[in-house]
Amino acid sequence: MSMLLEVEAADVHYGELKALHGIDLRIAEGETLAVIGANGAGKSTLLKTIAGVLRPSSGAVRFAGEDVSGLGPNRRVAQGIALTPEGRRIFGSMTVEENLLVGAHTRRPGPWSLAAVYEAFPILAELQDRRGGVLSGGQQQATAIARALMSNPRLLLLDEVSLGLAPVVIADIYAALPRIAEMGTTVLIVEQDLSQVLRAADRVQCLLEGRTVLEAPAAEVTREQVAAAYFGLDREAS
Amino acid sequence: MAWVNAVVQGLLLGGSYALLACGLSLMFGVMRLVNLAHGALAVAAAYVAMSVVDGTGVPAFLSLLVVVPLFAVAGYALQRGLFNRALGFGELSPLLVSFGLAVIVSNGLQQVYSSDSRSIGIGELATASIRLGGDLSIGVFSLITLAVGVVVIAGVQLFLARTRTGRAMRATRDDGEAARLMGIDDGHLYAVATAIALGTVALAGVFLGMSTQFTPGYGDLVLIFAFEAVIIGGLGSLWGTLLGGLVLGVAQTVGAQVDPAYGVLAGHLVFLAVLLLKPSGLLPKVVPA
Numbered sequence: 008m009s010m011l012l013e014v015e016a017a018d019v020h021y022g023e024l025k026a027l028h029g030i031d032l033r034i035a036e037g038e039t040l041a042v043i044g045a046n047g048a049g050k051s052t053l054l055k056t057i058a059g060v061l062r063p064s065s066g067a068v069r070f071a072g073e074d075v076s077g078l079g080p081n082r083r084v085a086q087g088i089a090l091t092p093e094g095r096r097i098f099g100s101m102t103v104e105e106n107l108l109v110g111a112h113t114r115r116p117g118p119w120s121l122a123a124v125y126e127a128f129p130i131l132a133e134l135q136d137r138r139g140g141v142l143s144g145g146q147q148q149a150t151a152i153a154r155a156l157m158s159n160p161r162l163l164l165l166d167e168v169s170l171g172l173a174p175v176v177i178a179d180i181y182a183a184l185p186r187i188a189e190m191g192t193t194v195l196i197v198e199q200d201l202s203q204v205l206r207a208a209d210r211v212q213c214l215l216e217g218r219t220v221l222e223a224p225a226a227e228v229t230r231e232q233v234a235a236a237y238f239g240l241d242r243e244a245s
Numbered sequence: 246m247a248w249v250n251a252v253v254q255g256l257l258l259g260g261s262y263a264l265l266a267c268g269l270s271l272m273f274g275v276m277r278l279v280n281l282a283h284g285a286l287a288v289a290a291a292y293v294a295m296s297v298v299d300g301t302g303v304p305a306f307l308s309l310l311v312v313v314p315l316f317a318v319a320g321y322a323l324q325r326g327l328f329n330r331a332l333g334f335g336e337l338s339p340l341l342v343s344f345g346l347a348v349i350v351s352n353g354l355q356q357v358y359s360s361d362s363r364s365i366g367i368g369e370l371a372t373a374s375i376r377l378g379g380d381l382s383i384g385v386f387s388l389i390t391l392a393v394g395v396v397v398i399a400g401v402q403l404f405l406a407r408t409r410t411g412r413a414m415r416a417t418r419d420d421g422e423a424a425r426l427m428g429i430d431d432g433h434l435y436a437v438a439t440a441i442a443l444g445t446v447a448l449a450g451v452f453l454g455m456s457t458q459f460t461p462g463y464g465d466l467v468l469i470f471a472f473e474a475v476i477i478g479g480l481g482s483l484w485g486t487l488l489g490g491l492v493l494g495v496a497q498t499v500g501a502q503v504d505p506a507y508g509v510l511a512g513h514l515v516f517l518a519v520l521l522l523k524p525s526g527l528l529p530k531v532v533p534a
């Protein structure tokens with residue numbers, strides 16, 4: 008299986024603060040990987056580094072075999088990396104449909120079109136003329152994921168899908184993920200909330216304070232292992 | 246009848262203000278950049294058109310085929326080379342840079358063309374008029390200017406509303422970082438916006454030069470009128486800018502009807518009244534929270 012994304016020994020700093028310590032991450036084409044961890048573990052930083060918003064101070068990001076470390080976020084979208092950012096970041100003055108069309112700005116060819124995302128998220132078809140600024144959190148999240156899909160990414164990065172949403176809304180959003188994977192899109196989900204993500208993912212990687220502390224197939228890990236890694240209990244015990 | 250005439254002439258005058266203000270409004274609307282060189286660039290376009298007409302003998306309107314593309318290309322280069330860099334240093338930097346540019350342009354014009362007042366000859370069109378009955382008649386050239394102003398503003402508005410590039414501009418205005426995550430190259434997009442803005446500035450400047458006498462320093466007055474039209478209409482709204490231009494024009498002619506010395510003053514007073522009573526302008530851009 009060829010690797011679609013390889014992050015190698017990436018160090019990332021916010022000014023003086025070192026947020027990621029030599030992180031390695033690999034995803035095969037078609038796989039769904041969940042990156043979990045507590046607040047401040049470096050999950051969002053990792054996603055921003057993959058999307059090109061942040062640049063690693065050392066290490067490399069390779070996508071489809073090519074080093075993309077030097078490319079800005081807009082160039083990486085053209086290569087096939089799309090990020091649904093933390094906080095959704097919907098264009099508030101534009102309608103849902105316009106938001107989706109902006110997502111298709113790069114005109115990358117692929118299976119996703121307005122019709123396809125409306126089929127995956129039926130709620131959006133009803134809301135297409137609604138302005139982004141007046142949507143509820145769940146509607147915004149669905150719009151944000153659909154907008155990212157419109158760029159026909161090979162790799163979809165989802166940052167904190169469940170943040171601030173009611174459990175029933177979270178379940179609705181996760182219900183759309185298998186369809187995205189079926190289309191052949193590789194998905195990297197970052198989550199704090201473990202209720203849905205372990206079922207949706209093939210593999211799980213847990214971060215703690217900017218380092219990987221657990222990496223395993225999602226079907227094989229127990230809640231105890233995850234909890235221990237998530238809160239750093241192993242380390243304290245040893 | 247005299248008052249009706251004043252209002253009609255004011256609407257016609259307002260058309261030229263709206264045309265002048267369109268580029269200023271577009272640049273502010275897309276990238277929050279107040280281009281203080283706007284007036285100086287409009288006057289520069291008038292001088293370039295005059296040189297083209299004098300040098301080749303072509304009719305004045307044909308000079309637009311040279312001047313508008315020339316200024317659009319210059320606008321793209323200006324944004325890429327100067328304003329984009331300035332935007333990286335905060336909001337005040339582009340303001341200062343454009344002020345410096347205004348000084349350079351107006352002094353450059355003075356160096357090349359001297360400070361004599363000039364105009365672009367359009368022959369009989371300058372005095373042609375249509376009689377609407379009674380004492381009321383309207384100048385053909387003013388009517389053309391108003392029509393061009395409306396068409397340009399409607400065209401730019403349509404471009405922003407319907408095209409892929411226009412949508413990308415609105416997305417960038419809403420949230421620049423999120424727009425980059427959609428694959429949008431904001432540096433290029435800003436340059437396209439400035440290219441369009443300077444194209445309209447060139448058009449407005451040449452029309453100005455065909456309607457009135459101008460000097461290298463005339464851009465200061467142009468900037469003030471364009472700025473007033475934008476503020477009266479509401480920042481960031483192109484239809485508002487059209488309305489603002491018309492309101493300013495009517496205020497000036499009605500003021501001048503009261504006393505010929507009060508025309509420009511009346512325009513300033515309406516501007517101040519709008520700032521006091523409705524600071525967001527008459528047609529503010531609706532942006533939901």
